[in-house]
Amino acid sequence: MIMDYAYWIDWQNTRCEILPKARIYLGEECCEKRLPPPKKVMYWANRLHDQGNTLTFITPFVSDAGLIQVNNILDALSSIYDSYEVVCNDWGVFSLVIGRPSCIPLIGRLLSRQDTDPRLAQILDRPFQESLERDVWHVDGTPVRLKYKPPSEEYKTHLRTPSIINNRVLSYLSKTGSHRLELNNPLQGLKLELIDGWKATIYIPDVIVSIKRHCSTCSISLGSLTPNCCNLSAEWIHPSFPVPLHSCGNALYYLNNVLPDGFEDMGIDRIVLNMRISST
Amino acid sequence: MNTRPGYKPVIAAPVDEPVEVSLLAKSGAGEVYCGFLPRQWRERYSGYDSLSRRQGISANVTVLENLRMVALEAKKAGVSSALALNVRYSQEMLPEVLEYAEVWEQAGGQALLVSDLGLLLALQEKQPRLNRFLSLMAAAFNSRAVGFYRQFGISRMVLPRSLTIEEMHYIVKLHEDIEFEAMVLNDKCPYIDGLCNFYHGMAFPEGIRIPFEYQRAASEQKPVTYAHDLFYAGHACQLKFRAGKEIINPDWDNDFCRPHCAACCLQKLASAGINHWKIGGRGLPTEVKIKAVKFIKDAWNLAVDSPEEGIPCQEIKDLYKDTYGRHCSCELCYYPEDGMVEV
Numbered sequence: 306m307i308m309d310y311a312y313w314i315d316w317q318n319t320r321c322e323i324l325p326k327a328r329i330y331l332g333e334e335c336c337e338k339r340l341p342p343p344k345k346v347m348y349w350a351n352r353l354h355d356q357g358n359t360l361t362f363i364t365p366f367v368s369d370a371g372l373i374q375v376n377n378i379l380d381a382l383s384s385i386y387d388s389y390e391v392v393c394n395d396w397g398v399f400s401l402v403i404g405r406p407s408c409i410p411l412i413g414r415l416l417s418r419q420d421t422d423p424r425l426a427q428i429l430d431r432p433f434q435e436s437l438e439r440d441v442w443h444v445d446g447t448p449v450r451l452k453y454k455p456p457s458e459e460y461k462t463h464l465r466t467p468s469i470i471n472n473r474v475l476s477y478l479s480k481t482g483s484h485r486l487e488l489n490n491p492l493q494g495l496k497l498e499l500i501d502g503w504k505a506t507i508y509i510p511d512v513i514v515s516i517k518r519h520c521s522t523c524s525i526s527l528g529s530l531t532p533n534c535c536n537l538s539a540e541w542i543h544p545s546f547p548v549p550l551h552s553c554g555n556a557l558y559y560l561n562n563v564l565p566d567g568f569e570d571m572g573i574d575r576i577v578l579n580m581r582i583s584s585t
Numbered sequence: 586m587n588t589r590p591g592y593k594p595v596i597a598a599p600v601d602e603p604v605e606v607s608l609l610a611k612s613g614a615g616e617v618y619c620g621f622l623p624r625q626w627r628e629r630y631s632g633y634d635s636l637s638r639r640q641g642i643s644a645n646v647t648v649l650e651n652l653r654m655v656a657l658e659a660k661k662a663g664v665s666s667a668l669a670l671n672v673r674y675s676q677e678m679l680p681e682v683l684e685y686a687e688v689w690e691q692a693g694g695q696a697l698l699v700s701d702l703g704l705l706l707a708l709q710e711k712q713p714r715l716n717r718f719l720s721l722m723a724a725a726f727n728s729r730a731v732g733f734y735r736q737f738g739i740s741r742m743v744l745p746r747s748l749t750i751e752e753m754h755y756i757v758k759l760h761e762d763i764e765f766e767a768m769v770l771n772d773k774c775p776y777i778d779g780l781c782n783f784y785h786g787m788a789f790p791e792g793i794r795i796p797f798e799y800q801r802a803a804s805e806q807k808p809v810t811y812a813h814d815l816f817y818a819g820h821a822c823q824l825k826f827r828a829g830k831e832i833i834n835p836d837w838d839n840d841f842c843r844p845h846c847a848a849c850c851l852q853k854l855a856s857a858g859i860n861h862w863k864i865g866g867r868g869l870p871t872e873v874k875i876k877a878v879k880f881i882k883d884a885w886n887l888a889v890d891s892p893e894e895g896i897p898c899q900e901i902k903d904l905y906k907d908t909y910g911r912h913c914s915c916e917l918c919y920y921p922e923d924g925m926v927e928v
Contacts, residue, residue: 442795443794517776
């Protein structure tokens with residue numbers, strides 16, 4: 306299988322160099338307030354089109370107001386590109402996209418429904434867990450020996466498989482013209498059994514863990530949100546987590562640069578390198 | 586405000602035991618909901634949040650007979666009942682999940698709370714009599730997303746708690762022929778339910794006595810309990826993270842003695858066409874659940890008795906203080922954009 310490399314660039318960084326003819330990911334997946342304004346969309350669409358780059362536009366989960374914004378962006382992109390991909394992280398956006406002939410819908414990471422808590426990798430680490438066996442107290446006062454129970458094969462499969470990978474779901478989505486899943490690369494590994502016609506993308510190095518209701522950066526700015534105010538990234542550390550979390554705007558993620566075992570045989574034929582992570 | 590004759594909002598309360606159903610119904614609940622976590626499932630998929638978003642034996646019905654009893658007791662008490670099967674499932678899990686749904690249906694349960702697309706499609710094929718309620722976990726934030734889910738037979742939607750009431754109202758107006766439900770008490774997590782992948786495990790804190798299952802084995806001197814993650818320190822929303830020199834607390838003060846609350850917003854929710862009000866708190870003691878139902882019922886009565894919208898807010902705050910012994914605050918407000926202002 307030929308591996309396709311794509312580059313997710315920061316739309317605010319107009320000075321970044323773009324590899325000609327490469328596939329470029331542009332947009333936002335976690336916050337509608339960080340979507341590029343129409344002027345910037347046109348700037349990037351023209352520049353990428355002129356360089357022969359293929360385009361994948363990433364959209365976030367949105368409110369009804371955000372749907373209008375996404376619709377306007379798609380109008381702008383469709384005036385430059387005859388055909389381009391749109392990563393959907395919201396079923397409302399998805400239903401908007403499938404009605405547009407120039408758009409190829411991709412199922413985004415937030416719709417693929419994966420377990421990405423980094424602590425799940427520790428569940429699979431038998432020597433580590435066995436070293437923690439100890440006495441605990443039941444509420445009835447009984448001292449009890451706490452012992453490790455290795456997860457069953459079914460549970461391991463569950464932890465490694467996005468729930469979107471379900472024959473019924475993929476068959477249903479195929480009818481809408483979707484054939485690609487966008488996935489995290491979680492520490493506990495991946496197990497994919499895609500049905501015919503489907504391919505998967507994994508993102509390196511960022512793995513989304515959770516989305517906060519409020520953006521910490523925005524709260525500090527007391528409502529004076531601009532697209533620029535969410536680029537700070539703070540490292541969150543807790544001793545029970547095997548890796549630090551990174552807080553960026555309203556999202557929490559961790560980094561994993563190691564590709565999963567046997568990824569070429571699982572239908573993964575695209576790797577998205579998130580260039581924004583290295584630039585922050 | 587929606588105070589037309591006969592208008593009665595439905596309070597949905599959590600239950601973990603059949604005996605709680607009649608007590609909560611008598612207190613004013615019009616609906617009960619529960620989770621299910623039987624031994625057979627726990628053996629295979631852990632006792633974590635693998636069958637519904639609540640982990641452990643305290644927050645779930647654990648025996649099939651009790652699950653049937655919850656449905657029967659609800660029927661007897663004249664309240665409706667919903668079973669939460671509201672997390673994501675892998676394909677291999679679905680036959681068993683559907684079996685539990687069938688047991689629930691046969692026992693007279695009325696609805697399922699669901700979010701998994703695979704489960705929704707499977708239910709669409711089976712066409713059970715059960716109503717399908719779209720859980721918070723489905724993360725439908727706009728009217729088009731609701732439209733998307735409606736093709737799978739959704740008759741009610743639980744609105745994400747990250748929406749403002751104004752945003753909710755917009756969605757309701759475009760989908761007037763289904764029911765809507767919103768959270769009104771307890772469990773206002775800092776993360777967005779359907780987009781949070783932190784798992785809910787079981788912590789065994791040092792020196793603290795907690796409920797769990799244990800067994801006596803001939804080969805062991807002491808009784809034994811088993812877990813997949815012996816290092817689990819707690820839900821991520823409750824942990825304190827270090828960020829440089831600062832301590833980051835996701836700022837979730839989930840104290841059921843001083844619960845997150847939307848009582849001041851009940852009028853607005855009713856006016857927005859949201860007539861089902863959910864109280865969180867599976868796993869809480871029965872008396873706390875009863876207190877919660879009574880509090881919301883009394884708050885609504887204060888709102889109804891008020892001649893003008895917005896007037897009873899102070900009375901409701903006083904009721905909160907009387908009920909929970911402490912003042913409410915902006916941080917505890919479910920919908921601060923729409924509800925209370927600083928006293």
